[in-house]
């Protein structure tokens with residue numbers, strides 16, 4: 001039994017997130033959002049901030065991916081056993097789901113930093129004997145099930161989380177909602193801040209939303225419509241009951257349906273997007289609210305390859321907890337940086353040989369592309385013109401892909417299948433592999449092990465993107481559409497290269513696919529390939545700039561200092 005009571009000594013920031021990716025053996029994340037949450041928590045520990053994180057236990061994980069002969073994704077549950085590594089806390093909370101009492105318990109994982117800081121993560125769990133069998137599975141599947149299942153999960157996360165914190169004795173300075181999934185916590189806050197009805201003329205005057213607003217921070221993560229949960233009110237009434245009166249819920253969460261984003265927007269003092277551009281795009285999507293921007297980061301120590309860790313530690317001691325020191329990357333000799341990179345490349349190529357049987361050539365320019373497979377990310381864009389790709393790339397490039405599609409995302413699965421087909425088409429001409437089951441562990445191997453990091457989303461839908469920051473940290477330059485964080489990190493030919501036109505306007509339906517494809521091929525052929533093969537010192541300069549001009553800034557330590565100064569103490 002650890003002494004968890006040490007965490008309740010000071011008022012805390014309570015950070016709520018549906019998914020948290022903190023380490024590979026806790027598979028409660030699906031992609032960038034969860035990894036960001038994990039990296040946020042690690043940075044908070046590095047900075048010794050008083051924070052507690054709340055999420056769901058997701059006992060069946062997200063899923064484990066394999067790809068069959070025909071290129072179709074297959075999914076199997078990624079079950080894990082919290083009893084083996086986490087500590088069950090002695091307090092339970094009670095919530096109501098479809099008028100049934102549902103008990104919620106919490107498992108503790110403590111994230112520790114070398115600075116001595118610690119942040120507890122509470123994993124909420126309804127799998128208890130005393131619950132109705134149908135309620136025991138509410139916290140099983142991350143992003144699984146239908147709308148009703150999702151709403152039940154959000155009740156557990158928002159209200160279960162709120163009540164567990166209260167039960168444990170946490171005093172909360174701010175509630176930080178990482179995405180709208182946790183917005184229902186505001187209903188508990190509304191109830192708690194309510195004035196006695198006897199003191200008012202009208203029952204309606206007893207509610208004081210402005211007092212809730214002072215306590216909440218909301219970060220929105222995507223302009224993609226499907227990323228904003230909405231529930232019809234008949235479903236809400238059936239499942240949630242009358243926690244607060246319908247008229248009030250509609251006032252705060254939208255007339256026609258309960259929109260979790262709107263609920264959070266209406267009840268938060270500070271609202272932000274996750275990159276400058278995304279802040280502007282969100283502002284255009286939600287007029288009438290003041291939307292700020294705090295650009296995402298990555299946790300440096302988590303995402304540096306062991307080869308780079310060794311190098312940085314030799315030349316820039318304490319870079320991990322003070323990543324600003326990476327600005328001094330020029331103290332590292334070129335030859336040593338190149339050697340460290342080749343070490344990371346060799347590790348990846350060995351893994352590829354073992355898992356796919358393909359031996360890639362360590363001398364060839366190797367391009368990486370790995371992220372969630374969502375259509376807007378356009379994973380197969382580079383295959384638009386196979387002949388042209390062959391002409392440019394044969395004997396000069398090889399490609400490494402990875403990524404999972406959401407089990408219910410058929411168009412996403414078609415993209416994987418299409419990539420697998422193109423791989424077969426190009427067999428013997430350009431070596432390309434698709435690595436199965438993209439997760440944190442594979443990411444730490446894959447990203448540092450390629451020479452160039454490709455990203456070609458449909459702008460402006462990539463709110464931030466963080467894998468490009470992981471690449472930059474490892475001296476892997478970005479070749480990317482000007483969207484998300486890259487608008488802020490990109491200096492053409494200095495930190496990497498852009499694809500397509502500059503970012504213009506804030507409308508969410510822009511399409512520059514033809515220009516993007518043309519630019520992708522032209523730059524690859526005329527700029528990137530020549531630099532890589534004919535001017536190695538010039539290439540290493542770009543690698544160093546990725547570290548010294550991108551990674552020193554785009555990290556979660558810098559990001560957290562901004563949340564503290566701009567959001568938490570507001």
Ligand SMILES: *Cc1c(COP(=O)(O)O)cnc(C)c1O
Pocket residue numbers: 030031032033035370371372438439440443464465466467468470
């Ligand atoms: C970093 C990371 C992501 C996010 O990548 P984006 O480029 O931001 O989409 C997704 N999945 C894993 C496993 C990651 O490590």
